[in-house]
Amino acid sequence: MREVLTRCTIAVALLLLGLLIATAGGWGVLAITFTGPPDAMLRNSLAGAVAIASLAVLIALGFRRWRWRALAAYLVLFAGLLVWWSRIEPSNERDWQADVAVLPHATIEGDLVTVHNIRNFDYRSETDYTPAWYDKQFDLRKLQGVDLVAVYWMGPAIAHVFLSFDFGDGDHLAVSIETRKEKDESYSTLKGFFRQYELYYVVADERDVIRLRTNYRRDPPEDAYLYRAQGDIEDGRRLFLEYIQRINSLHASPKFYNTLTTNCTTTIWMNTRVNQHHLPFDWKILVSGYLPEFLYQQGRLDSHGLHFAELQRRAHINARAQAADGAADFSMxxxxxxxP
Structure with missing residues (x-):
């Protein structure tokens, strides 16, 4: 009986070890494929070598004589991969697409925050626009609310989420956490796991970052919803300053975007941790399309006493944004x- 138990334990251990090796090998192949040397032949050869090595060690696990030697050799190979991976550095010096070419930053003097390089493009289509940037001073004492914008284009589960800070009198500053893409580079969820994009805070006029999505994106079309957050305004001020700190930090030292850990919603959540009563982490932060409903359930949206379905219906802003277009009072x- 003891011998049978021992064999079962060894079999389970080898199965788990095999799964770990397969996962590590798959990561290594994809990491080299997306982030390896520029030469395609060399890159594909290295990725193929990692795949073959992973398969070989999986086969070797079935032979007691070769098992530990193969595993030791594979650990050396994987350690080399990790060393290479750790040396890949983000950069602010690339040939960027025009919409992310300029880095925002800010200066702080007491309660006055001057934000530099606020984006406000004049769009004729999603890809045809006249770039424009401006500087503006904001008084923290005038901050009166924080709005959440959720944009959908592929069903209810996935949304791009960003915040807009309301300083009164129709004065709003939107901040959207996105990828900083190079010219001729497109977004890929899979590539986002492999240090392909720098992290970028789009600091923009709402006539830019919201109107782009409601009025000009057609392939696929996007639906935008705007909700007012509910909470202590002092928390809102701390959150705004945390955003400013992150923006200045990226201006000085770039960081990589990551599809899972450093994306539009996880980064918002990380920023809100500056406040003591921040939201607990929840799977709906990862499945971002359900984030507004989660906030509603947590009492963090100004619901006006409405059921969520009705609040969501009222929050849909596409028609109003299309009617307002480039009007000076777009935000209002x-x-x-x-x-109600």
């Missing part, structure tokens, strides 16, 4: 009819 007009 897209908020009409949200409040």
């Amino acid at each position: 007009r897209i908020r009409e009819q949200i409040t």
Whole structure:
């Protein structure tokens, strides 16, 4: 009986070890494929070598004589991969797409925050626009609310989420956490796991970052929803300053975007941790399309006493944004009819 138990334990251990090796090998192949040398032949050869080595050690696990030697050799190979991976550095010096070419930053003097390089493009289509940037001073004492914008384009589970800070009198500053892409580079969820994009805070006029999504994106079309967050305004001020700190940090020292750990919603959540009563982490932060409903359930949205379905219906701003288009009071007009 003891011998049978021992064999079962060894079999389970080898199975788990095999799964670990397969996972590590798959990561290594993809890491080299996406982030390896520029020469395609060399890159594919290295990825193939890692795949063959992973398969060989998996086969060797079935032979007691070769098992530990193969595993030791594989550990050396994987350690080399990790050393290479650790030396890949982000950069602010690349040939960037025009919409992310300029880094925002800010200067702080007491309660006055001057934000530099606020994006406000004049769009004729999603890809045809006149770049424009401006600087503006914001008084923290005038901050009166924080809005959450959720944008959907592929069903209810996935959304791009960003915040807009309301300083009163129709004065809003939107901050969208995105990838910083190079020219001729497109976004890929899979590539986002492998240090392909730098992290970028789009600091923009709402007529830019919201209107782009509601008025000009057609392939696929996007649906935007705007909700007012509910909470202590002092928490809002701390959150705004945390955003400013992160923006200045990226201006000085770039960081990589990651599809899972450093994306639009996880980074928002990390920033909100500056406040003592921040939201607990939840799977709906990862499945970002359900984040507004999660916030509603946690009492963090100004619901006006409405059921979520009705609040969501009122929060849909596409029609109002399309009607307002480039109007100076765009921010005010897209908020009409949200409040009962």
